Amino acid sequence: MTALCLLVELVSSKHSGITRDYKFDIRMQNVMRLCQAKSIVTVNDQFPGPTITAREGDRVTVKVVNHVQYNVTIHWHGIRQLRSGWADGPAYITQCPIQTGQSYVYNFTITGQRGTLFWHAHVSWLRVTMYGPIIILPKRGVPYPFPQPYKEFPIIFGEWWKADTEKIINQTLKTGGAPNVSDAYTINGLPGPLYSCSAKDTFKLKVKPGKTYMLRLINAALNDELFFSIANHSLTVVEADAVYVKPFETSTVLITPGQTTNVLLKTEHRHANALYLMAARPYATGPGAFDNSTTAGILEYHLPSPKTKKTTKLPLLKPTLPIFNDTTFAMKFNRKHRSLASSKFPAKVPQKVDRRFFFTVGLGLHPCSNPNKTCQGPNNTMRTASVNNVSFVMPNIALLQAHFCNQSKGVYTTDFPANPPFKFNYTGNPPSNIMASSGTKVVVLPFNTSVELVLQDTSIIGAESHPLHLHGFDFFVLGLGMGNFNPNKDPSSFNLVDPAERNTVGVPSGGWVAIRFLADNPGVWFMHCHLEVHTSCGAQDGLDCDGTGSAASQKLPPPPSESP
Template identity: 70%
Template sequence: MSTLQIRYEYVTRLCHRKSIVTVNGQFPGPRIVAREGDRLLIKVVNNVQNNISIHWHGIRQLQTGWADGPAYVTQCPIQRGQSYVYNYTITGQRGTLFWHAHISWLRSTLYGPLIILPKQGSQYPFPKPHKEVPIIFGEWWNSDPEAVISEALQSGGGPNVSDAYTMNGLPGPLYNCSAKDTFKLKVKAGKIYLLRLINAALNDQLFFSIANHTLTVVEVDAVYVKPLATNTILIAPGQTTNVLLKTKPHYPNATFLMTARPYATGLGTFNNSTVAGLLEYKTSHKNHHSSASLKNLPLLKPVLPALNDTSFATKFTNKLRSLATAQFPANVPQKVDRQFFFTVSLGTSPCQKNQTCQGPNGTKFAASVNNVSFVLPTRTSLLQSHFFSQSKGVYTTNFPTTPLNPFNYTGTPPNNTMVSNGTKMVVLPYNTSVELVMQDTSILGAENHPLHLHGFNLFVVGQGFGNFDPKNDSANFNLVDPVERNTVGVPSGGWVAIRFLADNPGVWFMHCHLEVHTSWGLRMAWVVLDGNLPNQKLLPPPSDLPKC
């Protein structure tokens, strides 16, 4: 059994020294490496004042919803001085995922790679790399992120943006006082490296590129894809992307910057800065360069797309395709039992009496799915109330499956931007095949939303701009080799269609992985009922399940 100790650690970044919440005193947190088929027992001990829960992002959690981790959804959080053992088996998955805190904004510092190696004797469906390197992107605040979101929710306005992006916890040389805090990737000439890229940033999708080098995408969200060569990748919070980096055949007389900066849509404020690392070639004895001469090499910088380059984002995501081979099939549901149409919106909620709010026109910012801004319970978890049939007063099962008041979603915004609040869920019988179209709206400005579905992988069968047309757009769905992942971007001013099979009993969260939007209520949950067979039923809760 692995033990993860949650505690405070002093860390210095951007000239600022502050105490942050860490796992085992590490930032980013420790790398967890397992193999497909392994059973993991991870004891989390909370030694800080904050309530804690850990989500194993992208793990299917078949029958083990109690180990999924989102606070008040599948468990009450772990309180100070308490512990909880996350107990789950990795079934039919291999690749790069990650783990992170799933309560408030604590995942700003509580995160780390979760790497699943293929079964013994299994090979990658691409050339064997010389070396594998996880690169995890994050965001850094000089202030306390918990205070940032608390103040924003009280004022109703937008939160203060982060002060930097990080690469493996380091901001890099483009920020003040950070030349020494730079991630360096040292490589040999003529080798293949597997870079395991993870976006753990709270609120920004990122473009990433390495100067004068091509990246070949071979996996997204722990699912192999048809190899895609590109100079730049787009990676949203919650997404992972494995790329092959083939180094130059001979030692180059240059050092190369690796940079990432936001892809930003909508009207929200964001951190318009760039995190950078260094790609340095190791020298051989025959071609020896001293560290002094390395410093004198020219430093080459990549050219990243513009901040709002939706055209690049669309082309990149449209090129991703499942491998769809006999060994790695794309099991996209061919028939559909239930169809849903969800609007994904930013909106407002009324300001309380005798309070001044800093949102639009004196309101509070809110966010919603089908006009419902989801409210989490506080005295129990949704999964507990479902399992013990004690939903009364906790949640209802009348989540609207289509918008209650249809409108021109991407046209002239409606006058009424107010959203309703509630804890409403959708109930699905076991093995229901689902088709869900998620439509962005322009109520408070069109925006790209990365939506993460817990408990399942989803197939992205179609996407487009404007309002979804059920007749014409459905006719063009890709049901052969659509990309399969756990987090999908709803295009800015457009729609995305996904399919998944509800073959995992439990309560499963679905939310925007831009943390500010989740905090504002852009979230909902699915209840998947037990099937008839023993292996189709949710297992009972463990005895150490935390209490609220």
């Protein structure tokens, strides 16, 4: 684009903390996994990438320099980006990508948030290796609302592919077929001892008995929800998506791509006579293939060296994880999440609703579009993903830029449907016509609109859990259930007192979830499935929060002058 309207420097919001400056150099690097060297895209020659550490109220600036052949962007997943949408990161939504040899400075202030989030690439499938933790500490002098842990460790899950994921997704978009699956999962970049030729590539966590540790769990996997458990140990969940929750104990954590969960691990003296596997494997509900393997690390107790050295080999104990499609466990686990709803950490659930939406999320078909008309979907069609039967088409001009410059004509339309185009038994037999439409459509929300959104899974090609992520806002999870949502019955059971507050929620396989939020952040914001294969195939849309009011809080500042 020429000139990006009348560009001026972005004026950041006021902040009470300090400024923390980072630099991300994006380069190719050879990494050995599963006895195979592979050239991958890395940040600062690290895999996973560097940790961003800040406190609530701090300003963060990150200069990203692109030294690779791909266009790149970075998304700061879960950061509210209050009036700083230019720093959000999704390609062609809030910015054009950073091209080879270019740089861009992301500048944002962390307002009213503390906990664990993460950053990742947000263009094509590059986030398969480009990700890292964001740790937001409370303001100085402010304690956690749970026992202070002895130590804290980030545990970030990912996927390892022997193949080139950019070639895989490009081929998928050309043919409409199902893409290949990953070759392994990883914990902190390491597959672990359960894969052949990977014993040395194992994450080890050494702990002392009688201590409480906090594990900051992050699911950065490309396409898979994961179960996680530690043999013979229970975990206490204390935070989800950087929001404190009422603590609850569990032996297994379910975490979708895009979600973060902080858990407390209490170590005991009686456990010091063994090694314990920390294992993660997929929760998979869809009709397609998936990587049905298990990644693992080792929890090892560190004891004072005895006077006489022991040569006894410690037994290695394994946890018992749910079966891969255990939807009952998933539903029960997700229902355990409740906000603290205390005077210090209130749950500000909108009690009135200005706009109600009903979005169906699922798979469908498109006519074959490749030149030789050989597609891999049913009857020579292309598989697609959609919301309310609209498969999102990515523009070549950033939506936020078009919105700010009042140049949306030809870039996007504002007629995204508030309801599906026709009613059917969403979780039963599919309708006779399962072809999806396509377009670059957004929902327009006046500033300070309170929104209630019901997300309904469909079984058009097959029922499947969909982790939906909303940029720019946190939302409250009012309720979830199996089958078709009943607007006359189900709202009576909504939790309006202490519902979980999140930025990513799993739409249950063959079920629904209801969320509510206040549209109080001006800009254009992305909502999409965090299974990257579904995002690439169209399970996404935009929310245009109109920022044309006179108050400063309603106005989006102009973009930075160095915008790509």
